[in-house]
Amino acid sequence: MPRRRFPSPVIKRPILPDMGCLVRRLKTLMLALLLLGGSGAGTLAASPVLEGHLEQGGLVFGKTAPGTKISLDGIAVPVGADGSFLLGFDRDHGPHANLSSVTPDGHAQTETLAIALRDWQIQRVEGVPPKYVTPPADELARIQREVALKKAARPFATKTEYYESGFIWPATGRISGVFGSQRFYNGEPRKPHYGVDVAAPAGTPVVAPADGVVTLARPDMYFEGGLIFIDHGQGLISVMMHLSKVEVKAGQKVQKGEKIGAVGATGRATGPHLHWGMWWRDAHLDPALLVPPMPGK
Numbered sequence: 001m002p003r004r005r006f007p008s009p010v011i012k013r014p015i016l017p018d019m020g021c022l023v024r025r026l027k028t029l030m031l032a033l034l035l036l037g038g039s040g041a042g043t044l045a046a047s048p049v050l051e052g053h054l055e056q057g058g059l060v061f062g063k064t065a066p067g068t069k070i071s072l073d074g075i076a077v078p079v080g081a082d083g084s085f086l087l088g089f090d091r092d093h094g095p096h097a098n099l100s101s102v103t104p105d106g107h108a109q110t111e112t113l114a115i116a117l118r119d120w121q122i123q124r125v126e127g128v129p130p131k132y133v134t135p136p137a138d139e140l141a142r143i144q145r146e147v148a149l150k151k152a153a154r155p156f157a158t159k160t161e162y163y164e165s166g167f168i169w170p171a172t173g174r175i176s177g178v179f180g181s182q183r184f185y186n187g188e189p190r191k192p193h194y195g196v197d198v199a200a201p202a203g204t205p206v207v208a209p210a211d212g213v214v215t216l217a218r219p220d221m222y223f224e225g226g227l228i229f230i231d232h233g234q235g236l237i238s239v240m241m242h243l244s245k246v247e248v249k250a251g252q253k254v255q256k257g258e259k260i261g262a263v264g265a266t267g268r269a270t271g272p273h274l275h276w277g278m279w280w281r282d283a284h285l286d287p288a289l290l291v292p293p294m295p296g297k
Helices: 027-034 039-046 137-152
Strands: 010-013 049-053 059-063 069-072 075-077 084-088 096-102 108-114 122-125 174-177 182-185 188-192 196-199 205-207 212-221 225-233 236-246 259-263 273-280 283-285
Touching: 075 084, 084 273, 137 212, 174 273, 212 236, 225 259
Parallel strands: 122 182
Antiparallel strands: 010 049, 049 059, 059 084, 069 075, 069 096, 096 108, 174 196, 182 188, 196 273, 205 259, 212 225, 225 236, 236 259, 236 273, 273 283
């Protein structure tokens, strides 16, 4: 069943009407404009450039004058030395968000962003081993330890903007699960599906979807099985689950397209596939919004 979305998921907003659509990779030109002297600099910085998906599960790439303070819904957002920043919207985010900016010279502005709501699928997964639906009491301590490991492996403000490498699919194959669907395991309702599943034969290579630093690499997590976290900067984290092989270590830098592991069926999985999830800070994001359509689909 195809995903359905409400209208207006994508924005590309220029600072000045005669400049056309700005592309965030033209950093030199952007920086020159934002560093114009006088009151004009404050005016530019007060209206950050935004490019991406203003929708539930969406990620937006922002650009503002260096030194500008940005906040989203009252929470401070990391801003790079060159004025780059990210905004992410959780699967359950409401229809509006408040974006505020304060320039180094004190010019303040707040605007309301319209967040497009999405219509979520229901997915029923049968044949899951009962211990992964309702864990036995003797596994609860292990699960809690692993929760702490995962929380510690999610830095919120890495200064290097690795995400500017752009994103690719970490594996190719049939899409067997989409972001945001309400999951039922063996008929029992559980949390929504916070990622996209790519069905592929066990052993299929898994590559880094973008540049980053590995913050967690474990072969045998209870729910996730083989698990890798990659920090792409400014709180943006990729999560690779159910791997049969983990071929990187925590602290290792990886480049987009570099092999990091292999598809498997470890943890709570009923067949070989890669689960690719993403966080921006505490918001669950839809990775499929960051890449082209699956090759061959």
